[in-house]
Amino acid sequence: MDPRSLRRNKQFDTLARYVITVGGIAVIFSVIAILFLIVKVTLPLFKPSSVEELYTLPQQGQAENILAIGLDDYQENIFTINRQGHLHFQALREDGQDAFVDLSSGSAKLVRHLATVEPGLFSLLWEDGGVSLVAIDFRPQFDQHGKRTIVPGAEIIEELPPPGTSSAITSTLIRQDEEEGLLMRVNLHDDNGFSIWRRFKTEDLFGDETVEESSNVIAPPFEKMSAFALTIDGQTLFAGTAGGTLLRWDIGEEIVLTDTIPAFKEAITAMTMVFGSQSLAVGTESGTLSTWMGVRDSNVSETKKLRKIHDLKSHGGAVSTILASQRDKSLVSLDSQGALHLDHMTSERHLLSLQGPHLLVAKSGRGSGMVTLDQGGVLRVHALHNPHPEVSLRTLFGKVWYENYDSPEYAWQSSSASDDFEAKFSITPLLFGTIKGTLYAMIFALPLATFGAVYVSHFAPPHLQRIIKPLVEVMASVPTVVIGFLIALVLAPFIEAQIVALLLSFLFLPGGFLLFVLCWQYGQRFTVVRQLRPGYEFIMVLPVLVGSAYLAYLFGPLVENLLFDGNFSQFLFQNTGSRYDQRNCIIIAFGLGFTVIPIIFSIAEDSLSNVPPNLTAASMALGASRWQTVWRVVLPSASPGIFAGGMIGLGRAVGETMIVLMATGNTPIMDLSIFNGMRTLSANIAVEIPEAPVDSTLYRVLFLCAVLLFVMTFIVNTGAELIRERLRKKYAQY
């Protein structure tokens, strides 16, 4: 042979070995690596928050002179308002411009109290009792090249004259509702009483304006007021006293004191409404921080009593300021020693501590920036990385007491129409739904598939095996969307109408079968029956089963009339309180069972027919009957294989998506009843991911669902795989 061609062959072989090895390893590892990517997406959920200091700006004059600070969304401008009513805009970027506005319009009056009405709107209470409402906004402007500049602006939109009361006003909260033309003002006086003033401006069809004003007074209570808060709609007033009492008034139509709770044994030092105005955050003298909300005390009563819901991380000293985020349910709090805490209410996560000593703090509207003022008069601008404060292991898997709930619950509700909604990301009901659906499916599928496989492998004639095995494989290939459609649109309405017949058939099928077996035994004394060849029992029993099912179908309406007053679902609801859903667990058991049966059947049949024939032959030779052989010899040695088949089927049922998506109703409830639906992890992903913005909390939580699914199926499949491998080795000996 030509040595050159030999050499070429050899080189080619080496090259091929190299290509195949590298290619093979690369493919396998990249396929495995994808799964790590899914895990990577979920990791930021559990990262702690962090801050990064961007700018440091020393301020002139005394730090205590500054009453309010703030910054824009892009961290490009900050502002300060001082006691003289001077508003300073300071640009952080080189090319920006500083600006100055005198809100006191040149007079020498001082600001006594400053409060935030809503994002970008501040109320300044002057010493004389008058109030100015100041709107501060940062408008992005774009030039021809698309370059963005932020233009700060401030405007006094309303000046309220001092009310003509005798006692001085120590602090004021303002609420406004532009649509209703409402402006209201709640004052705390130095005699410890409140006064409430409202103004309605309405415009009729001809553009004529009518102004209505009203005032009310709340008499001073028994203890010294130390903090108060007002809901965003101005309907409820909360106050805390130096003695630790929480008070609540409805101040809508008329003024009613609805709650007086001796909440603490110490002074309440700060309070504010959490975003959405459903919960109240309360800080005390010893540094505890908690949130409170109205809860119905029993199922029947409509009145809500204030209750402590969440305890957040305590401060070292008295809580001086609580600032609610205007984007989510997080709270920034300062204590008397100037330490800053960032906490999230729902998850009770302590996100951040900054040692101060801080005097003031403000967050930007989007929550990505924070500005602080320390005692030395230095302003610091921070970038805040806090993407998923609402997620903790407890909110994902535990019970959480959400707003508007009467007790702690496992709940999944990812979105709602309003912005101030508390997202509920509990995976527990989804896990529960997954396990519930799988469980019912396995109860249905496992015995059928296993015993079917036993029959085909050991009792049926061999040529039947060659027909039924491919048939089952074809059954395995039926797309799940087809099964889902059939069970949801054909089977579900049918079963809803015939539910009693179905329940009856659980009785009739075994009954009819037993009757038939007894008859068959009786028939043994006739030669005609005895001469029937064994191996076709399944055909003979088929009409019996169909007949019993038909009997159940006939008797169904009769029994429904007799036992369930003619309407099963109503009977069920009245007697057990659980509803009958059209798309329920029975439907799912059928659907998932249908996909799982062929898988279990194939694997079980393989391991059953691989049991070495000399074992069965030996058993038969010792006089055992065919069932005794199967039960005592074949099943024990093939049981690991059957078990493995069951596990692989389980893995398939856990991850099945289309069937559960179409036939469960997708309600994330936790109820074991077989007559209602559920939502599974996989369907949850399919339902929610199109709505989830990239890198949002929902997006990452859905990836976490995928990871859970992956882990569950991985454990089950690996276990099954190891068992099968051992079994293969065991039989290789024969």
Place this chain on the structure above:
Amino acid sequence: MKKIVKNKYWRDGEPFVWGSAAALSLILILTFSLLIVIFKNGIAVYWPSPQLLFEMEDGSSYLGEVVQDEEQPTGLRHQLKIANRDLYGLDFTWIDAADIKNKSRPEGAVVLERYGYGNFHGFLSALNLPSLVVDHGPPWPRFQAALAALGPEIAKVKESKGELRALNHRIVGLDKKIAQYHHRGDDDPATLLPLQDEKGLLHHEFDRLVADLEALETTLHQNTALFTDATGRQQSIALTAIVRAYQPNAMSVFAKTGLYLSKLWELFFAEPRESNTEGGLFPAIFGTIMLIFIMSIFSFPLGVLSGIYLREYAKEGFLVRLVRIAVNNLAGIPSIVYGIFGLAFFVYGIGSSIDQAFFPEYLPTPTFGTGGILWASLTLGLLTVPVVIVSTEEALGAIPSGLRESSYALGATKFQTLVRILLPMASPGIMTGFILAMARAAGEVAPLMITGVVKLAPSLPLDGNFPFFHLDRKFMHLGFHIYDIGFQSPNVEAAKPMVFVSTLLLLGIVVLMTSSAIILRNKMKKKYAITH
């Protein structure tokens, strides 16, 4: 003696044998009832059913076909498809059998399939054909002649619509070019002006064509036929709004077969109508096939390569065992997990990077950074790679080692042995793997739903416009079609026949693929039985 026999019967476990027989029976009953339900409903959809005229006791009357009967406590009732959604609001109604005064099968009952408002059931009463030259005669033959004469005109309309699409494509192309120049900061009028001029010309041409088309359509719309429904209400229907018209009660079996075949043709080769509940499935069939095709291009070579590596080149040991378990495992990972991975990695990862690198001028409108057929195919490719790996490995493993050794003994290198001996012998097994992978891909819907399938794609991923393959386009899919029209459509009752047809089609494709894989595998088994 009697007692012993009885005990022996139970002790021998005969009843348990019967029990396992019953389990098998139940499985078979389930399987066959599923198949029967799909076949029965799917096949009958296109067979024209007789139109019955029901005159009720209260004086009302209905013309329609009986869809189903239901036994109620109050007595038997029929569900009728009465069509005429534009007149009655609903296509279906229930009537009590007890209230029927008279039931007849009028020969002249006409079923119209229309482009809008679903079918029409009624009687032809008059024709108004200002722009069509049709011989005079009885109304029905004249109506059919008019419909036939309309054919060439409608072809003209279609042709100019095609021209409009082509023009539109050229205009969009120019827009893209201009956007690219802008993005580069190249605002030079010398380069832009010719483009603007060309665009202006095209727009002019476009407007002219649109005006012509409108004129033609207006004249065609004037040809109408007057129909009377069961209650005597008159309805004038433009001939251009009619897809197909027939008189089911007067049709022979051959005519019905002809209609059935023409509807089948429509199913396979026409576009869907009426938010997918009528008309053809061509885009969905095409999308499914193209998806499988692209998936195969990625999945098969890589899967075979890895399978060969694992069986022939890798040294058996702990690591290979681990990898094998992992690969087997991957085949069992839920498809939705692959889907969500495809979304994160392909769509938002690679797709967004491609957009930033190659199509920055269109941002923030994504090109590849959104779901599309390429990403869906790659996701399915990942899903099916384990299937291909496992079957390749098994096919190679089933070849007796004696064959390899004899090849080496004759001086062949490992690669030569692989290419000349092993792969040809393993090819049926590998083919089986391919077919099973394709069947799996055809039936999967969940991962597609999040990587680019849509209910109605405006254009196919493959067309006559450069660059012909538009891998960034969204696509339609048979399986998703079932889910969508069965569960998202506003009129589920009217959509049901279409769902059954799609189901039958999808099931047919998948079962055909799987059974051919099984037959191939059985042949291969026999072949090796001889080689041993």
